[in-house]
Amino acid sequence: MGVTALVVRWAAHRPHVLLVEIPGQWTLRARVERELATRGWQVASSPAGADVLAVCGMPGTELSAAVERVWEQLPGPRVRTAIADGSVIGTALDDAAGTLIDIHRHRDDARKRRQSPEADDAADADHHAMGHGGMDHLPTDHGTMHGDHGHMDHGDMDHPYTDHRAMGHAHTDHGGMDHAHMDHGDMDMAPAGIALAQGAEDRDGLEMDVLNVRLGPVLPHWPAGLVLACTLHGDVIGEAKGWRVDAEHLPRSSEAVATAARQWDHIVDVLALAGWPHAAGQARRVRDALLTEAADGDRVMALLVRLHDTVRRSRVLRWSLRGLGMLSVEQLGSRDLPLEWAGDTYDRLLNRIRHARSGIGTPPPSADVIEALPGIVAGLDVAAARLVIASLGIDVALGGQAGQHG
Incomplete structure (x- = not known):
């Protein structure tokens, strides 16, 4: 065995896997995560690290088109x-390791x-469509989270990059922006396929940089199949529009709760x-235990109690999440949203x-919650918006009506 082969085997002994969850397949994704943990493999947070x-x-x-862009x-x-x-989880991962x-x-x-011309074509398409397929955002840092968590070691609270390269930005649309005052001429607005921010009025009527980005549908810790197109004023979401991908063929979960x-x-x-x-x-170990039919009930309950007390x-954690995404009972009632979100x-x-x-269990919401998301995330930065959406526990295959996008 040559040196190159040895180095390759050493480098590949703990692969980093980027998971794409299809709506309605959260249990399959969870089982894959459990198998990865058993093998000592890592879950990647972005395409760059996968x-x-x-x-x-x-x-x-x-x-499928979004998966191709991520690939x-x-x-x-x-x-x-x-x-x-x-x-086929074990077989698929074994084959991946061998390949x-x-x-x-x-x-x-x-x-x-x-040799592929697709990269040049993509750059041209991004230029003409004012897209953001090549954007790479810097980490969003909640870096003040270094306090005391009792007996828990919370000192390693590292925040993953808020990396939008896995979010399917390739067709970001600037159609709602007014470019009449701008002379595009021969200016390259997307050098190397990386779209630049444009100017627009902010909420105070002053001009500032505005950037259109999309969150989803391929993004860790994000509702599967959800896309949220955001207009960023600096790092703050000014406007947003959400929809489900493949809404016409969206699988429906059989779970009532x-x-x-x-x-x-x-x-x-x-x-x-x-x-x-x-x-x-x-929390992942608790989830995995509950998904196992032969789970030890006493052990699971002990894990539940310990984690609840720890949180x-x-x-x-309380300082970091307090006041984030506040929703009143009145707001929820007027939008026909679950009162559990209060x-x-x-x-x-x-x-x-x-x-x-x-x-x-929690019943599925009676309204299309995705239509309510723009009002919920407006005024938040991207990292905060992701936290708020995660706290809502949205499942696009469970409840609500299939949203469309234009």
């Missing part, structure tokens, strides 16, 4: 695998990528986005833990 792209379920037309953003060596159901150390395959892939395991899955999202990986890992005692992100997190601990 070795493997794993699609959990069968995507529709729109989501093009993975650096080599890279591997792509489709996981249609739980019976990842295939040196000749990756050399061929690199040559094809260099969100089960306890699904509740803990949403709790994982909030804790992970809040920058507390240790607590998120505990309640965390002063840093309060701020911290309140919703504790309520969800209490419901999950007691086994109480």
